[in-house]
Amino acid sequence: MRTGKTSQNRVRIGKISDCVKVLFLVLLVGLMATDGAWAAAEKTVATAPTSPISAILSPSGGQVQVEETLPVVMNDDLGILSFVLPGGAENLQISVPGHVIARWTSTPQALERKGHLAAIREGLTAEINQINGKLAAIKAQLALWQSPPTSSTFQDLTQREKRQSGAIPELIVEQANLESHLSVLRQQLDQMPLSPEMGQRVTIALRKPVTAKSLQVTYSYQLRNCGWRPVYTFDAKTGNGKSNETSVRLMAEIWQLSGIDWQNAQITLISRGEGPREPSPLNKWVVDSQAAPAPQPAPMARKASGRVMMMAAEADTASIEPPVVHDNSAVFARWNLAVRGLPEGRSRLLIVEDMWKTSLQWLTRPMVGDSRVWLMGKYTLPSEQSWPDGSAEFCVDGQGVGQGFFTPRGGEATLYFGPDPRVHVNVIVNSRRRGESGFIEKSRTWTWAWTYVLTNTHKSPVNVRLERPMPMIVDQGVTATYNDTPPAQHVTDEQMLLWNIEVPGDGKAEVKHSVTITSSKEMPMLSDIP
Structure with a gap:
C-alpha cells in the first residue's frame, strides 16, 4: 500500500515539475521577446535632429x-x-x-552628429590617431637602437654601428615630418567650428487615445548658430573718364552649425535690420535760460568685418534658373535660393552681379598739409532691388584699395575708392590774420584767403568736387562775405561751399577762395579755422 501511494505521489510531483518547467520557459520566452522589443525600440529612436523642409535665415539667426x-x-x-x-x-x-496636445516635455539628449563638419572632423581625428601611432613606433625603434647591445664582440658592435648610422637619421627625419604634419592637422581641427554635442528630446502627450500607429507632426524653432550676412565687392573701371562703370557683386556669406546637413530644404534669406526693436522714449523739451543741453550718447561705430577667404565658385552664366530669386513684397527683402539644401558649415552664394553706370568724380576737402584727392562715385538705386547694409571690398581696375561698410541711404549709393595718386591739391595761404596759431585776438574784421591748385596727371580730364566749410554765424551783427574765383555754390542746408572744377589731362586748375567776417563790435575770435 505504501509503495503504491509513494509511486502516485512521485507521478504528481513529476507533473507539477513539468508544469513549472513549461511556465518558466514561457516566462523566459516572454522576457526575451520583451528585451528584443526594447532593443528594437532603442535602435529606432532617433538621436539626431531631422532635416528641415525650409529655413529662413536673417543676420541674427534662423x-x-x-x-x-x-x-x-x-x-x-x-x-x-x-x-x-x-x-x-x-x-x-x-x-x-x-x-490636441495635452503637454510636451524636453530632456537633454546626446546628439549623433551627422553633418558635413562632423565627417571632416572624424577624418581629421582618424588621421591624427594614425600619425600618433606611427610616432610611437618610431620612438620605440629609436629607444631600441639606443639601448645597450646584448653582445659585445667587435664584429657585432661594428655591424650595429653601421646599421645605426643609416637607421637613426632616417627615423629622426621621419619623426620630424610626422610631427610637423600632426601640428598642421591639430590646427585645422582646432579652427573648425564646433557642432553642438547636446540637444533636446521633446516628448509630446496627446489628449485623446490614438488608434494610428504613426502621425505627421509639424514643428518650428529658432536657432542662433545659423544666419547670413551680405558681402559686397565694388570695382571701379577708370578706362574712360566720361562714362565710367562700377562692377558690383553682392554675395551672401551663410553659416549653419546645427550639427546636421539641411538636405533638400528651401532656404530663404531676409534682410532683417540689426538695430533695436523699439524706438527710444520721446525726449523732453525744457525751456530754461540756465539749462545746458543734455549730453547725447555717441553713436556706436560700425566695425568693418575682417576680410574672409572667398569660397564661392564663379556663377554659371548659362544657367536658365537664377541662383537667387528676389522678393520685395514683404516688409523685409527676401531672397529665395534656387538650389535646395544647405550643408553644415560656412558657404558663399552670389545674390546679384551688376554693372552700375557711375560717372566717377574726384573729391577734395583741402587743408594745409593734406594734398589727397579722393575717388568717388554715386549711383541711384532702382526701387525694384534691395541692397542691405554690409561689409564691402573696394577696388579700382581690379586692384584692392581698402575695406569698409556699404550703407545706402535715400535710394542713393555713395562709393569711395580711396585717394587717387595721380590727382592732388596744393593749398597756398595768401592771407590770414596775424598772430600765432590758436591765439585769441579782438578785432572788427577777419580775412582769410587761399589758392587751391589742382594737378591731374591722367591723360583724360577729371571732374573734381572741391568742398569747404561755410562759416556758421551764431551772433547777431556778424556777417560773412566771400570773394571766390570761380564763384562757389552755397549749400546752406549743409553749411558748405562747393566748386565743380574740370582739370584737364596732364594739366592744372586753380580755385581762389577768400572769406571776410565782419562784426559791429569787438569780440574774441580764433585765427585758426578748418
Whole structure:
C-alpha cells in the first residue's frame, strides 16, 4: 500500500515539475521577446535632429520648419510622440493636425552628429590617431637602437654601428615630418567650428487615445548658430573718364552649425535690420535760460568685418534658373535660393552681379598739409532691388584699395575708392590774420584767403568736387562775405561751399577762395579755422 501511494505521489510531483518547467520557459520566452522589443525600440529612436523642409535665415539667426512622421506609443490612454532638437533651439512651436496636445516635455539628449563638419572632423581625428601611432613606433625603434647591445664582440658592435648610422637619421627625419604634419592637422581641427554635442528630446502627450500607429507632426524653432550676412565687392573701371562703370557683386556669406546637413530644404534669406526693436522714449523739451543741453550718447561705430577667404565658385552664366530669386513684397527683402539644401558649415552664394553706370568724380576737402584727392562715385538705386547694409571690398581696375561698410541711404549709393595718386591739391595761404596759431585776438574784421591748385596727371580730364566749410554765424551783427574765383555754390542746408572744377589731362586748375567776417563790435575770435 505504501509503495503504491509513494509511486502516485512521485507521478504528481513529476507533473507539477513539468508544469513549472513549461511556465518558466514561457516566462523566459516572454522576457526575451520583451528585451528584443526594447532593443528594437532603442535602435529606432532617433538621436539626431531631422532635416528641415525650409529655413529662413536673417543676420541674427534662423527660423527652421520640420515635417516628419513619428511613431505613436500608447501610455495610460495617451498617445506619445518624440523627436530631437539641435542644441540651442528656442521658441518651439508644435502642431499635430487633427489632435490636441495635452503637454510636451524636453530632456537633454546626446546628439549623433551627422553633418558635413562632423565627417571632416572624424577624418581629421582618424588621421591624427594614425600619425600618433606611427610616432610611437618610431620612438620605440629609436629607444631600441639606443639601448645597450646584448653582445659585445667587435664584429657585432661594428655591424650595429653601421646599421645605426643609416637607421637613426632616417627615423629622426621621419619623426620630424610626422610631427610637423600632426601640428598642421591639430590646427585645422582646432579652427573648425564646433557642432553642438547636446540637444533636446521633446516628448509630446496627446489628449485623446490614438488608434494610428504613426502621425505627421509639424514643428518650428529658432536657432542662433545659423544666419547670413551680405558681402559686397565694388570695382571701379577708370578706362574712360566720361562714362565710367562700377562692377558690383553682392554675395551672401551663410553659416549653419546645427550639427546636421539641411538636405533638400528651401532656404530663404531676409534682410532683417540689426538695430533695436523699439524706438527710444520721446525726449523732453525744457525751456530754461540756465539749462545746458543734455549730453547725447555717441553713436556706436560700425566695425568693418575682417576680410574672409572667398569660397564661392564663379556663377554659371548659362544657367536658365537664377541662383537667387528676389522678393520685395514683404516688409523685409527676401531672397529665395534656387538650389535646395544647405550643408553644415560656412558657404558663399552670389545674390546679384551688376554693372552700375557711375560717372566717377574726384573729391577734395583741402587743408594745409593734406594734398589727397579722393575717388568717388554715386549711383541711384532702382526701387525694384534691395541692397542691405554690409561689409564691402573696394577696388579700382581690379586692384584692392581698402575695406569698409556699404550703407545706402535715400535710394542713393555713395562709393569711395580711396585717394587717387595721380590727382592732388596744393593749398597756398595768401592771407590770414596775424598772430600765432590758436591765439585769441579782438578785432572788427577777419580775412582769410587761399589758392587751391589742382594737378591731374591722367591723360583724360577729371571732374573734381572741391568742398569747404561755410562759416556758421551764431551772433547777431556778424556777417560773412566771400570773394571766390570761380564763384562757389552755397549749400546752406549743409553749411558748405562747393566748386565743380574740370582739370584737364596732364594739366592744372586753380580755385581762389577768400572769406571776410565782419562784426559791429569787438569780440574774441580764433585765427585758426578748418
